[in-house]
Amino acid sequence: MLRYTLRRLLGAVPTLLLVIVLAFLLVHAAPGGPFDDQRVLPAEIEANIAAAYHLDEPLYQQFLRYLGGVVRGDFGPSYSYRDHTVSELIGRSFPVSLRLGVLAMLLASTIGILAGIVAALRQNSPLDKVVMGLAMTGISIPVFVIAPVLVLFFAVKLQWLPASWTGSQGSSRLLLPVVSLALPQIAYVARLTRASLIDVLSSDFIRTARAQGLGTAAIIRYHALKPAMLPVLSYMGPAVAAILTGSVVVEQIFGIPGVGQLFVRGSLNRDYTLVLGVVIFYASLIVALNLIVDLLYGAIDPRIRRR
């Protein structure tokens, strides 16, 4: 297990390097520089700024300088937040995004798994159709529609909940963003749970268990649920990606100081270091999460651990 983990970690190094190169070339290929503005700067001021941020060096030299920094854990100064470093910005905003993401995942998986189990047990009944229909509606409405509608009703009309992150210091400010993020995921989790549970329930070993006189609840609890969770677990990787995407929208609408907002500001302002920092950070995160999912998979299903 340890060797496997180590090997995977080592394998991640070229992956990350490739990501850095790609992202570096892309941001530098984008037209416009980080300090362009309608108020075009006189040439000598532009030169002073370029020199201050080493933007006057050849590209390969900038890359090596950047890479050297990354290896030492220094992601450089931000260009669009001139008083802050990139590490500091990500360090401040990631906990916020994390809290949001984890809560959204929890909400989505709890409701999704429960809905999936209910639907699978009453397969093809009206209940199944209603539950799955509701879940599917969740996927079919984009986040950027759900979020403003929720705000309009719960914050503006009813005034039950804050309309934004800074509207309250309490946890109530989390509710609307988390729900907006989780809604589309509920459907995916429910569908996966339902499908794989139906699959498992029709397999031979469950039939044997049934023949031995075990009740439905016991069968689900002791035999069916674990194997049925495997596909759901492997969905967690894509779900994290989806929540990252969603959070770009949700953070903008609710004014949440998270990583998604940083990225949008960074890429719009050609803040090279900020964009690269976020990309590298998330790439490492996804690599780590995939590893964890694989390890969990192995823990639940020993057959996977063959490699």
Next chain:
Amino acid sequence: MKLTRLLLVIVVSLAAISLLVVFCGGPQQPSDGRSVLNRALSTEPESLDPQKGRSVQAADVLRDIGEGLVAYSASGELIAAAAASWDISTDGLLYTFHMRPEAHWSNGDPVTAQDFVFGMQRLVDPATAAFYAAELGNVVNATAIVAGDMPTTELGVEAVDDRTLLVSLLRPTPYLLSLLTHPSTFPVHRGSFEQHGDAFARAGNLLSNGAYVLVEWSPGSIIELDRNPHYWNNQNTSIHVVRHHVVTQEMAELNRYRAGELHTTSTVPPDNFAQIKAEYADQLHIAPTLGVYYYGFNLTRPPFKDNPVLRQALSMAIDREVLVEKITGRGEEAAYSWVPPGINNYEPPQLSYADLSQDERNALAQSLYKEAGYGEDKPLQFELRYNTSDTQRRIALAVQSMWREVLGAEAKLVNVEFQVLLDQMREREATEVFRSSWFGDYNDANTFLAIMQSDSAANMPAYANDNYDTLMASASEQLDLDRRRLYLEEAERDLLADHAVIPLYFYVSKHLVSPEVRGWEDNILNYHYSQYLSLDATE
């Protein structure tokens, strides 16, 4: 089974969270009776270092946490601030400022003339890499220092003693006082700078000589300020805590205002404006401001190069009244000049066709279009580039359809992201007609007219007219305001006759201001210092 237990844990924690959520609700109230003002910023400042800030929003916050030699009153009049008074030499080249003796930093130290010298030297120091380094261009030696050819100590700003500051100029600069209200010329506490280096402007380090001090900056969310007890005018300041909320989406901003989370907004969205106007008539503040929205021609390439007739045809075919009434619809004023009306010491000349009705303009535009060699059999085809935004999109579509209907000209719309558009305007390769705007830095026609000089970096259309440049140069040497004004107006007449740009409309400032807020006055600069505001909770 582990898995069911895990599931159980999830359900329980979820229930706990939702309980927590339910009981922690409600907008936050100040616990100790201190008044809190919640304002909105449409873009986050890039820096709160006075010399490194650049955006309008950075300046808005910096005016709360710092003070220049001069400032503006609530209604937008120049008033004495850190300097109690000043004298100007008869040739207009030497300004002597007398510092206010009771002015103090937030740590209790007196604000001295040396602090201002230090701040301004830092502004022109190439190592600072300040965006506004050219702000002091008319001050002796400033340009050479910015270029790195001279030490910063040579700057024509000196402290005779703690209380007396001299500013020496190369040429008379009637707008110098307005320049000195800009945060880039604010003082820097030398001791604090020497202790913290470039981190001196961080929350916790930054010393303020203004009404408020920076308490916390949480990027992407909020900038929180608290009262500066050592501020010289502290007894006339009312609000205790100021929170500048970063709200990039107009719709979200409106919703927050309606939910009672903001006292003032930075703008009002165009969508559904009629309803907002009806519902919040007493809270809506619309006022003219110093900004022009224009379409520029790329004058370096065909078909618009050396083709003023065609440019005039396109300019005339646009029904500006429809644009401002139906499309932007928030009180904007149709533009028939380059410099906005209401600017100090200036009466903008009008485009030649300003007095005609739109039908007459259309007829004339059609004949000019034919004169330029285009017609039904040979329609003009070109690209109109604008930056991605809902307002830009709507205006572009409306203008496109006017050109199509009046002239039969086909403009292809290309929307690109703002930074891309800036790049393309400067490269002058891809652009044909482009959307842009200009906002005045100070209340003087020079801030609009100077950018159209042939050597100006911000001259996006690449307008080059020797006569214009000569007139501008003559104006800058003029000490007499009336004669200076004649030169400037003559220059604008040239610019308008050449149809280098199509001014579409003049911007207005748009705010929703809660009835609780007192002391808010609309002004052309759209500056609203927090120190002039107060809250009346009885509303």
Next chain:
Amino acid sequence: MSTFTKAVAHMRSSKTVMISGGTLLAIAIVALIGPWISPNDYMTTDFDRLFQSPTFSSMNLFGTDDLGRDLFVRTMLGVQVTLVVAVVASVVSLVIGVLYGATAGYIGGRVDTVMMRFVDTLYATPFIFFVILLLVVFEQNFLLIFVAIGAINWLDMARIVRGQTLSLREREFVDAARLIGVSTPRIILRHIAPNLIGVVIVYVTLTIPQAILIESFLSFLGLGIQEPQTSLGNLVSGGALQIEGASWMLLIPAALLAIILLSFNFLGDGMRDVFDARQSR
């Protein structure tokens, strides 16, 4: 292609497939014919008729938008564009995914390991960020949107196809082809790919909704299709600004978007059930 005919026969017996497929077909037909019948077109503005609610007069069945343009025709155009984007993007991901997955699975061994490691690498990149960067770097155009969306979706396809190919490779007819000296590319194209069709069709109907959602997300960020062209995502994100004043600008395109997404999802589910039933027998 008797497997395919049989599959079609099976699908016709599935109610889910028939209903969702029928709905999609109906929407597509109306979207094609509608603009042709309507007296209005998608780009003519009318500054005296901004924000008209749906009405039969002058046939603004879905009302008009913020520039007085007819929303019925624009919505139909949006449906067309959205369907084209989604289908083409899915075909892009299908072609890349099937060829890549089949090649990796068929050749196997070291090549397979390397190819799949590459897929893993791409999985690790925060793709949506790259798409945003791509669209910013190259001016957004129609083609690029297809490519961007296709580029996100082919990874899953490649993994699934590879899995299927690994088992197909061991079948007799492939062995036979190999024995009589058929070349590897030909085996992949002629013998492996056709037998993947069931899995692939099911999977494509499930990718299409994802492609539609990505397109609408890009529209929300202002990176979608250029005006005066439009897509459903574009109409929905524009309409979201008018929730209160001109709700029809949001509700109609949003409802259509939801119906299309639901139909594709149900179609995919239904087809999977059909294929599963066939396989388990």
